[in-house]
Amino acid sequence: xxxxxxxxxxxxxxxxxxxxxxxxxxxxxxxxxxxxxxxxxxxxxxxxxxxxxxxxxxxxxxxxxxxxxxxxxxxxxxxxxxxxxxxxxxxxxxxxxxxxxxxxxxxxxxxxxxxxxxxxxxxxxxxxxxxxxxxxxxxxxxxxxxxxxxxxxxxxxxxxxxxxxxxxxxxxxxxxxxxxxxxxxxxxxxxxxxxxxxxxxxxxxxxxxxxxxxxxxxxxxxxxxxxxxxxxxxxxxxxxxxxxxxxxxxxxxxxxxxxxxxxxxxxxxxxxxxxxxxxxxxxxxxxxxxxxxxxxxxxxxxxxxxxxxxxxxxxxxxxxxxxxxxxxxxxxxxxxxxxxxxxxxxxxxxxxxxxxxxxxxxxxxx
Ligand SMILES: Cc1cc2nc3c(=O)[nH]c(=O)nc-3n(C[C@H](O)[C@H](O)[C@H](O)COP(=O)(O)OP(=O)(O)OC[C@H]3O[C@@H](n4cnc5c(N)ncnc54)[C@H](O)[C@@H]3O)c2cc1C
Numbered sequence: 001x002x003x004x005x006x007x008x009x010x011x012x013x014x015x016x017x018x019x020x021x022x023x024x025x026x027x028x029x030x031x032x033x034x035x036x037x038x039x040x041x042x043x044x045x046x047x048x049x050x051x052x053x054x055x056x057x058x059x060x061x062x063x064x065x066x067x068x069x070x071x072x073x074x075x076x077x078x079x080x081x082x083x084x085x086x087x088x089x090x091x092x093x094x095x096x097x098x099x100x101x102x103x104x105x106x107x108x109x110x111x112x113x114x115x116x117x118x119x120x121x122x123x124x125x126x127x128x129x130x131x132x133x134x135x136x137x138x139x140x141x142x143x144x145x146x147x148x149x150x151x152x153x154x155x156x157x158x159x160x161x162x163x164x165x166x167x168x169x170x171x172x173x174x175x176x177x178x179x180x181x182x183x184x185x186x187x188x189x190x191x192x193x194x195x196x197x198x199x200x201x202x203x204x205x206x207x208x209x210x211x212x213x214x215x216x217x218x219x220x221x222x223x224x225x226x227x228x229x230x231x232x233x234x235x236x237x238x239x240x241x242x243x244x245x246x247x248x249x250x251x252x253x254x255x256x257x258x259x260x261x262x263x264x265x266x267x268x269x270x271x272x273x274x275x276x277x278x279x280x281x282x283x284x285x286x287x288x289x290x291x292x293x294x295x296x297x298x299x300x301x302x303x304x305x306x307x308x309x310x311x312x313x314x315x316x317x318x319x320x321x322x323x324x325x326x327x328x329x330x331x332x333x334x335x336x337x338x339x340x341x342x343x344x345x346x347x348x349x350x351x352x353x354x355x356x357x358x359x360x361x362x363x364x365x366x
Contacts, residue, residue, distance in 0.1 A: 005030050006344060007183065007195065009169050009211065010203040013041030013144070014322045016152040017333040018201055020077065021341035023159035031161060032185065032195075034168040039149070040205055040329060043224065043299025045246045045256045046144040048331045051136040052092035052239040054106040055328070058359040059308045063328060065356070066335035067138065073334035074142070080155035086143025088249065092237040093122050095130035095284070102132040111136045122236055127283045130240075141237055141246050144330050145254075164188075169204075169211060172316065180318030201320045201340060206265075206300035208310075208323040215310060216365055217324045219300035221263040223273035227253045227281075227291040234285070243280020245288070253288060255281060259327075261303065269296055301326050310362040311336060312343055320344060321362050 006022055008015045011033025019029045036042075047053075048070060050063025074085045093114070096102040102113070111134030112118075119126050119133045142148050157163070166188025173182040173194060182196040202208055206219040234247035246254040258273040274296065282289045304310060304324040309332060314321050322340050325332050339357055342349040349357060 004028075004198055007032060007197040007200040008203060009183065009200055010034075010205060010208075011036060011163065011165070012039030012203065012205050013044075013149065013152075013329055013333050014203040014205070014325065014336055015201070016041070016149065016156060017337035018203060018322055018340045019156050019161045020080070020152055020159065021337040022344065023156060023161050024076065024080070025341055025345060027344070029156075029161045031156070031163045032167045032169055032183070033163060033165050034207075036165055038299070040299045040301060041149050042145050043222065043297060044144050044330050045224065045244060045254050046086075046142045046148070046330050047092065047139070047237060047239070047244065047246060048141060049092055049136070049139045049237070049239065050328070050331060051107040051110045052094050052134075052139050052237070053328065056106045059306070059328075060107070062308070062335060062356060062360070063331055066332050069334040069338060070142075073337070077148070077151050077155050080158055081151040083151040083154055084147060085151045086147035086249065087140070088142070089140040090236055091135060091137040092139040092239050093119070094134045094136070094239045095119060095123075095126065096132045096134075097129060099132045102134060105134060107136070108134060110138070123234070123238055123285070125285055125287045126238070127286050129283050135236070139237070142330060143248055146248075148330075172200075172211060172319065174316060178316060180316050198318050199320075199344065200318065201322055201344070202314065203322045205323065206302040208302060208321075212314065212316075214315070215321070215323065215362060216305050217302050217310070218261065219263075219265050220303045220326070221260040221266070221298060221300055222257040223260075223269055223277065223296070223298045224254065224256045225274065225277055225296045226255065226294040227288060228294050229253045229288060229291045233288075238284050240280060240284045243277060243284060245281070245284055252294065253291065265300060267298070269298060273298075302329070305365050309336065309360055311339055311360040312357040312362075314362060
């Protein structure tokens with residue numbers, strides 16, 4: 001095994017998940033993280049929803065592979081961290097205004113068909129706008145914001161991963177032939193330095209194109225809020241158009257999310273965004289409109305032209321990519337970590353993993 005460490009650029013969800021899998025395989029890993037709190041891994045609702053999201057084609061296949069892997073992946077993290085991740089295989093209901101809309105949904109064949117009575121049975125108190133639904137029992141959620149991210153950090157530290165928090169990667173350094181030789185870095189106290197690196201993974205989320213401009217990744221801002229509901233008020237996740245409601249074990253209801261590509265990296269909440277979420281709540285679950293608000297926050301999804309991630313080798317020898325997971329990064333973290341750890345291993349990926357990596361090459365857009 002090579003002895004030089006793998007440098008992971010970005011300590012968000014992908015960076016942590018990959019660092020964890022590499023460390024489990026005995027690799028030395030260093031994570032460079034500009035700002036822990038800006039990671040979309042701390043923003044997301046944590047839905048594990050390849051079917052409720054209506055994915056199709058290779059992205060659906062990748063999502064289904066990841067969903068299958070999640071229970072074992074979570075068990076590894078929980079064992080290494082000694083902390084729970086908050087996985088809830090609770091099923092997700094997608095409500096529709098008409099049966100025609102329901103039957104035309106791209107993943108309808110994977111769901112249980114619900115009429116109005118079925119919807120009322122699954123979601124006590126669902127609003128009157130909704131006449132039909134699909135129940136995806138195989139989809140679920142994980143408490144990324146309060147549990148998964150922290151458990152991953154602790155699991156990594158326990159396995160010897162080192163972290164530099166507040167360290168911004170300014171540039172990639174290459175030899176004349178193009179191969180990666182290191183990264184230019186500004187530390188938390190402002191000092192600039194070069195760090196040698198022959199193997200690195202770029203996992204900078206929505207900011208990835210700032211380091212490698214040829215990557216077709218752009219931010220899509222999302223605003224969220226949470227309400228404190230009664231415990232057990234909502235068993236299933238409700239995935240409505242424009243708004244979804246995700247109830248945690250303790251009754252905290254996570255409500256998402258706006259989708260604002262025009263906002264770029266502009267920080268902060270907006271009245272229009274928060275109003276959109278409030279009207280979604282009133283339509284989906286009217287009783288929740290009177291539950292007390294707890295938190296409001298926002299973050300940036302890493303969007304790509306086909307909404308699928310960029311995985312595997314880059315054009316720079318020694319630099320691998322794990323970026324561009326857009327709105328499904330929590331779902332895709334398990335398979336991403338598996339694929340990247342395999343890609344960096346001395347044996348390389350197996351044929352099935354190679355086929356998946358091939359479908360998500362960074363230069364597939366032509
Ligand atoms: C509102 C919202 C709701 C979402 N809901 C869901 C959901 O329900 N289910 C789901 O599956 N997915 C969801 N997602 C998507 C998911 O959160 C992302 O796809 C995922 O977090 C991406 O992980 P990442 O590690 O690529 O990026 P991030 O988690 O954003 O991490 C990137 C990290 O890189 C660091 N970084 C950036 N530039 C540099 C640099 N130059 N040097 C050093 N560090 C750097 C940043 O500081 C950041 O911490 C949601 C996202 C948003 C915004």
